[in-house]
Structure formats: structure tokens, C-alpha cells
Amino acid sequence: MDGTTGGHPHFEHEIRVTWGDCDPAKIAYTARIPWFALDAINAWWETHLGGDGWFQMELDRNVGTPFVHMSLDFSAPITPRHRLICQVDPIDLGNSSIRFRVLGRQDGVLCFSGEFVCVFIVADSFSKQPVPSDIRTIVEPLLRPVGA
Amino acid sequence: MDGTTGGHPHFEHEIRVTWGDCDPAKIAYTARIPWFALDAINAWWETHLGGDGWFQMELDRNVGTPFVHMSLDFSAPITPRHRLICQVDPIDLGNSSIRFRVLGRQDGVLCFSGEFVCVFIVADSFSKQPVPSDIRTIVEPLLRPVGA
Amino acid sequence: MDGTTGGHPHFEHEIRVTWGDCDPAKIAYTARIPWFALDAINAWWETHLGGDGWFQMELDRNVGTPFVHMSLDFSAPITPRHRLICQVDPIDLGNSSIRFRVLGRQDGVLCFSGEFVCVFIVADSFSKQPVPSDIRTIVEPLLRPVGA
Amino acid sequence: MDGTTGGHPHFEHEIRVTWGDCDPAKIAYTARIPWFALDAINAWWETHLGGDGWFQMELDRNVGTPFVHMSLDFSAPITPRHRLICQVDPIDLGNSSIRFRVLGRQDGVLCFSGEFVCVFIVADSFSKQPVPSDIRTIVEPLLRPVGA
Numbered sequence: 001m002d003g004t005t006g007g008h009p010h011f012e013h014e015i016r017v018t019w020g021d022c023d024p025a026k027i028a029y030t031a032r033i034p035w036f037a038l039d040a041i042n043a044w045w046e047t048h049l050g051g052d053g054w055f056q057m058e059l060d061r062n063v064g065t066p067f068v069h070m071s072l073d074f075s076a077p078i079t080p081r082h083r084l085i086c087q088v089d090p091i092d093l094g095n096s097s098i099r100f101r102v103l104g105r106q107d108g109v110l111c112f113s114g115e116f117v118c119v120f121i122v123a124d125s126f127s128k129q130p131v132p133s134d135i136r137t138i139v140e141p142l143l144r145p146v147g148a
Numbered sequence: 149m150d151g152t153t154g155g156h157p158h159f160e161h162e163i164r165v166t167w168g169d170c171d172p173a174k175i176a177y178t179a180r181i182p183w184f185a186l187d188a189i190n191a192w193w194e195t196h197l198g199g200d201g202w203f204q205m206e207l208d209r210n211v212g213t214p215f216v217h218m219s220l221d222f223s224a225p226i227t228p229r230h231r232l233i234c235q236v237d238p239i240d241l242g243n244s245s246i247r248f249r250v251l252g253r254q255d256g257v258l259c260f261s262g263e264f265v266c267v268f269i270v271a272d273s274f275s276k277q278p279v280p281s282d283i284r285t286i287v288e289p290l291l292r293p294v295g296a
Numbered sequence: 297m298d299g300t301t302g303g304h305p306h307f308e309h310e311i312r313v314t315w316g317d318c319d320p321a322k323i324a325y326t327a328r329i330p331w332f333a334l335d336a337i338n339a340w341w342e343t344h345l346g347g348d349g350w351f352q353m354e355l356d357r358n359v360g361t362p363f364v365h366m367s368l369d370f371s372a373p374i375t376p377r378h379r380l381i382c383q384v385d386p387i388d389l390g391n392s393s394i395r396f397r398v399l400g401r402q403d404g405v406l407c408f409s410g411e412f413v414c415v416f417i418v419a420d421s422f423s424k425q426p427v428p429s430d431i432r433t434i435v436e437p438l439l440r441p442v443g444a
Numbered sequence: 445m446d447g448t449t450g451g452h453p454h455f456e457h458e459i460r461v462t463w464g465d466c467d468p469a470k471i472a473y474t475a476r477i478p479w480f481a482l483d484a485i486n487a488w489w490e491t492h493l494g495g496d497g498w499f500q501m502e503l504d505r506n507v508g509t510p511f512v513h514m515s516l517d518f519s520a521p522i523t524p525r526h527r528l529i530c531q532v533d534p535i536d537l538g539n540s541s542i543r544f545r546v547l548g549r550q551d552g553v554l555c556f557s558g559e560f561v562c563v564f565i566v567a568d569s570f571s572k573q574p575v576p577s578d579i580r581t582i583v584e585p586l587l588r589p590v591g592a
Contacts (some may be wrong), residue, residue, distance in 0.1 A: 023316060024322045025214070034178075042462050042463060044466075054462070059470065069219075071220075072218050072219075081499075081500075168475055170468050173468075178464075192390075254438070281402070326482060327479040327482045331475040331479075334475045355471060366514075366516050367516075370511055
């Protein structure tokens with residue numbers, strides 16, 4: 001799982017963790033962490049889709065990508081002492097679904113790892129659709145099979 | 149998985165889903181759903197620990213229960229049209245960990261199911277500890293092994 | 297400002313403040329408090345409009361009520377030790393606007409007081425409109441002029 | 445209110461508004477906006493206090509700055525179409541309080557303006573204190589009296 005093999009660098013999204021993200025244990029509240037991960041996935045789309053995140057995908061492209069699954073393991077507390085660097089990679093592209101891996105690190109320490117599965121839908125009818133071909137063309141070269 | 153066998157009813161926590169929880173797709177934003185599930189788990193503690201949720205556990209009992217894992221499957225959109233009923237059950241109690249299952253339903257339809265694992269720590273030292281005996285006494289009769 | 301004169305009781309909305317609402321100072325994070333107040337205003341609409349909050353007003357009635365102003369004074373910290381009781385009253389109804397007062401109390405102590413002004417719009421065109429007559433009929437008897 | 449007179453530029457904090465910040469009206473939910481403004485004020489502290497935001501002020505300096513007042517006017521919807529640029533200036537420094545003005549703009553259009561008052565406390569005792577002298581030294585040259 002070398003981060004730089006494969007011909008392209010990993011995508012990283014930086015999050016400024018704040019006082020308001022923390023609970024009385026002085027670490028980011030657990031329920032904020034999926035939110036951070038989703039912010040990172042949205043930023044991944046913005047970067048790779050010409051500036052279009054979920055908002056523009058839905059309103060301008062009529063493409064929705066609702067989540068059907070998420071799984072996270074938490075390995076170290078997250079604090080405002082360092083920026084949270086979220087590495088995002090698509091790790092599988094099915095006929096009508098996409099799986100992302102998000103790794104969150106602070107100061108080089110892995111804080112959480114997660115996997116997230118979204119399905120592609122026609123936004124205005126909420127009906128399943130195959131991955132749109134322009135999106136498939138963009139995503140395929142970015143795929144990072146886990147363990148490869 | 150009959151909800152009423154086993155001698156005690158499932159715990160249910162009701163959530164009022166609002167406009168502000170929803171995104172432009174007119175359904176609750178995905179990142180709100182783990183937050184709802186955690187609210188339900190906290191309410192489970194309040195109910196079974198004499199009114200003490202995470203806040204009182206940490207400050208009054210010096211017991212923390214940070215999350216090490218969460219996994220959720222989303223099966224139907226959540227909207228403000230109905231209250232969200234979150235069924236919470238402890239499904240495993242280890243030496244120093246507890247696993248919860250949370251099922252979220254609206255109008256009888258399953259919207260999400262999730263599993264959450266927390267470990268017990270001494271709050272002020274952030275060091276792992278066995279399940280405190282008074283908590284073990286309370287939780288054991290409430291355990292609902294999955295598939296049982 | 298006696299709370300019970302005027303022929304009808306104040307509307308109260310109860311909020312369960314949790315660990316996750318609190319920051320490292322062990323009190324509710326300031327930015328959560330306007331959120332609580334809005335939850336209370338939405339609950340006020342639900343109660344007085346036959347179950348319709350902002351979601352149903354927008355989608356079913358084509359009526360939006362965006363905020364143009366909010367002002368809050370914070371007088372005591374909010375914690376999970378007590379439920380937060382939010383008293384909501386409409387205090388002025390203009391041609392196309394409504395002003396609410398929200399008072400948040402815990403254990404009888406005033407924690408915050410706020411005023412909020414919303415304007416009425418046709419939701420799908422985002423154009424200003426007079427207060428719809430059915431809403432005016434419902435709201436007028438509930439008005440609680442400040443100082444009266 | 446020329447933004448560049450006075451010898452120093454205004455501080456600006458950029459916020460990436462996302463899908464998850466928006467409600468079904470396709471604009472940022474009102475209760476997110478005070479949160480954005482507080483993020484901007486915290487970033488102002490980080491920038492001017494050697495990287496210390498509220499978290500470090502509380503934990504490392506034993507200085508708290510709880511809010512006693514906020515007031516916001518909303519003049520244009522906020523969307524994910526543009527970054528939200530929050531201009532933050534301290535506009536008054538009292539014996540034991542500070543007043544900030546925050547102006548939020550997207551694509552050059554003013555979306556909200558707000559004023560926020562915080563008081564200085566000794567964090568671990570929650571008791572009022574005068575503005576610490578090192579902070580006074582830093583803030584005074586940055587003051588931007590309104591109307592000046």
C-alpha cells in the first residue's frame with residue numbers, strides 16, 4: 001500500500017479541526033469524523049470533476065451519489081493541534097457504484113481509516129443508473145485497488 | 149430477530165428530523181446519520197445509567213467510552229415526514245469493550261442499521277480499563293446477541 | 297413580561313443537550329445555540345401549523361420563511377445536566393415578516409435570549425410575499441408583544 | 445468603510461461551503477452561518493496569536509473568551525457555487541471584552557454581516573478577567589472602529 005506507486009499521487013484534503021469540533025474530552029467528537037470524511041470525498045469530486053462537488057453534480061448534471069455504506073476504524077484521537085490530512089482514493093468502481101477509502105492523519109499519525117460506498121442515481125427521479133461514462137473515464141485511472 | 153423476545157423490550161430513542169438536517173436532495177444528509185445514531189446510544193446510557201450519559205460518565209464517574217469502530221448500511225432515505233425511531237441494543241460485552249447495534253426506522257421502514265464498538269477507558273488518564281463492574285451488572289441482562 | 301398572562305401559555309420546546317454539543321470548556325459550543333433556537337422555532341411551526349415545519353411549508357405549501365436577522369444574548373452556560381427548555385413566541389407580525397423571541401432556560405435559569413426575523417417568500421420563486429392569510433389567522437392570536 | 449485604509453489589510457478566512465451545509469432550499473442552512481462566522485473568528489485568533497485558536501488559548505494559556513452576544517443580518521443566500529470569504533476585524537476592545545465584526549461575501553456580494561462580543565475569563569475558574577496584556581498588545585493595532 002505504498003502511497004506513491006501507481007503513477008499518480010494520492011489526493012489529500014486538509015481540514016482545520018477547531019475548538020467547536022471537540023467534545024469535553026478535548027478531542028474531535030466521534031460524530032464529526034464521518035462529516036470530515038465526507039467533506040474530503042466531496043473535495044475529491046470537486047478536484048476531479050472540474051470544480052463540481054455533490055451540489056453541482058446534483059443540480060447541474062442530474063447525478064446523485066447517495067451513500068449505501070460506511071465503515072470507519074478510529075485509531076488515534078483528532079485534535080486542533082494539527083491539521084487533519086484526509087487521503088481519498090477511489091478503490092473500486094462497479095457498474096453503478098463507487099467505493100472510496102479515506103485515511104485521516106495528523107502529524108503523520110493515522111487517526112482513522114474508512115470505506116464508503118455510493119451508488120449512482122438519476123438525481124431528479126432517485127433511480128439507479130450506471131456510472132455516467134464521462135465520470136467513468138475520469139475515475140478509472142485514479143482507482144487504487146486495496147492491497148495492490 | 150423478533151424485537152420482543154428475550155424478556156425485555158428494545159430500547160427506542162425518538163429523533164425529530166428537521167429541515168436543517170436535510171440537504172438539497174430533501175433527505176437527511178448522510179453525515180447527520182452517525183450523529184443521530186450516537187444521540188441514540190447516548191440516550192441509551194442515560195436511560196440505563198440513572199440519567200448519566202457520556203457527559204456524566206466522564207465528569208462524575210471518570211469513565212470514558214471512545215469509539216473504535218462504526219459501520220452503517222443505509223437502506224432508505226430519512227426525511228422530516230416522520231419521527232426517526234432508533235432502536236439501540238448492546239449486542240456484545242467484552243473484557244473492556246461494548247458493541248451496540250442501532251436500527252433506524254421511519255414509519256416502520258428500516259432506514260439504516262449500524263454497529264458501533266466502544267472501549268472503556270479511565271477518562272482522566274485516557275488508559276484502557278475493564279468494563280466497570282456496576283456497568284457490567286447493568287448491561288449484561290440487556291445484551292441481545294445478534295441472530296439469537 | 298409575566299409568562300402566563302394573555303390567555304394562552306407560552307410554547308416550550310425541550311432540547312436534550314448532549315456530550316457532542318459541548319466543547320472542551322464542558323458547555324454547549326456557542327455555535328450550537330442558534331441551532332437549538334432554530335430547532336425550537338421549527339417545532340413552534342410544527343405545533344401551530346398542523347404538524348408542518350419548514351420542510352412541509354416549503355414542499356407542500358410553497359411557503360419559505362428565510363431569516364433576515366438574528367440577535368442573541370448569552371447569560372449562562374448550557375450543559376447536559378438539565379434539559380434546555382426553549383420558550384418561543386411570535387412577538388411581531390408585519391406585512392411580510394415575522395419576529396420571534398426565544399428564551400432558553402435550564403433548571404429555571406435563563407441561558408440565552410434571542411430575537412429572530414423571517415420574511416415570507418414564495419418558495420419556488422424565492423420572491424417576497426405577504427404573510428399567507430391562513431398563517432396570519434393562526435399567528436395573530438399567539439402574538440406576545442414584548443413589554444406588553 | 446474602505447477595506448484597505450488604516451495601514452493594514454482586513455483579515456479574510458475562506459470557507460468551502462458544501463452540499464452538506466445546504467438545506468432543501470439549496471442554500472446554506474441559517475444555523476450554519478453563525479458556525480461559519482465563529483470558524484472565521486477562531487481563524488483570526490490562530491493567525492494573530494501565533495497559531496493559537498480557542499483550543500490552545502484555553503488549554504495552553506488558561507484564557508477563555510466566551511460569547512455574550514451575537515447579532516447577524518442576512519442579505520443574500522450562501523451556496524456552494526463560490527467560496528465564502530469571511531472578513532474579520534476586531535472593532536472594539538474594552539477592559540475585559542472584545543467585539544468582532546464579520547462580513548461574509550461570495551463572489552463579491554455581501555451575504556451576511558455580524559457582530560460578536562466575547563468576554564475574557566480565566567479558563568479554569570470561569571471568572572472574568574481583564575484582557576491579558578500580551579493579547580491587548582496584539583489586538584490594539586488591529587482595531588477597526590466601525591464608521592472610522
